[in-house]
Amino acid sequence: xxxxxxxxxxxxxxLLALVAAQEREVMSRYGVADAGPGLSPDxxxxxxxxxxxxxxxxxxxxxxxxxxxxxRMYVDPAARGHRIGRLLLQGVEDLAAxxxxxxxxxxxxxxxxxxxxxxxxxxxxxxxxxGYFRDDPTTVCFEKSVAPTGHVPAG
Numbered sequence: 001x002x003x004x005x006x007x008x009x010x011x012x013x014x015l016l017a018l019v020a021a022q023e024r025e026v027m028s029r030y031g032v033a034d035a036g037p038g039l040s041p042d043x044x045x046x047x048x049x050x051x052x053x054x055x056x057x058x059x060x061x062x063x064x065x066x067x068x069x070x071x072r073m074y075v076d077p078a079a080r081g082h083r084i085g086r087l088l089l090q091g092v093e094d095l096a097a098x099x100x101x102x103x104x105x106x107x108x109x110x111x112x113x114x115x116x117x118x119x120x121x122x123x124x125x126x127x128x129x130x131g132y133f134r135d136d137p138t139t140v141c142f143e144k145s146v147a148p149t150g151h152v153p154a155g
Contacts, residue, residue, distance in 0.1 A: 001051050003084045005091045008047045010039050014054040015047050022057070022074035029111040036132050039072050044099065046091045048075070048084045055079035058088040060095050063105060068096040068146075069131075070106035073115070085118050097146040105143045107133050116140060 008015050016039075023035035039045075040061035048056030056075040063069050070092055075084045096104050107129065108115045124142040133139035 003055070003079075003082055003087055004049045005087050006047050006049065007095075008045045010041055010043045010045055010059065012045065012047065015045050015057050015059075018047070018054060018057040018074055018076070019059075019072045021076065022072050025074070025077075026109075026112075030109065030138060040069075043071060044095050046088055046095065048079075048088055050079050050082060050084065056084045056088050058092045060092050060099070062101075066100065066102045066148075068099065068101040068104045070104055073106075080114075085115075086122065089118060089122055093144070093146055094149075097149045100148045101146055102148055103143055103145055105130065105141065107131060108140050108142065109133075109136075110138045110140060 019039050026035045027033060039059050043059035043061045045057065045059045047054055056079065058073040059071040061069040061071045073085070073088060075088070093104065105127070106119070106124070108119060119142045124144045127141050127143045129136070129139045129141040
């Protein structure tokens with residue numbers, strides 16, 4: 001069965017459960033007690049389902065001035081290997097373009113090699129770090145240009 005990507009809100013309980021799992025995984029990988037800033041309350045969100053079960057998420061926040069930020073991208077470990085991360089990343093890029101963003105940015109980390117491979121393999125380029133983790137040596141930041149479309153993709 002193919003994964004299904006749907007548009008949802010930052011208050012969706014299924015999405016919030018996945019965000020909590022993402023934060024637990026990040027804190028475990030980095031040995032920290034704080035996963036950093038939470039999900040933006042006004043973020044546009046995507047939820048991935050596999051056989052009806054929520055297995056992945058991503059949110060699209062705003063840095064202002066036509067620059068969006070990819071937040072809390074996550075795929076449940078049991079569902080990895082089904083290209084869900086690629087589908088979520090393409091979906092959030094499409095969502096940003098529909099919203100009128102011209103540029104997307106994100107923060108990832110050195111202890112997330114699978115995420116770094118995904119971003120690099122999807123045309124994202126490394127940039128100097130910004131934001132909450134800008135001075136953290138384990139942070140890797142990326143950006144990618146998107147072409148605004150002005151129409152929201154079907155979810």
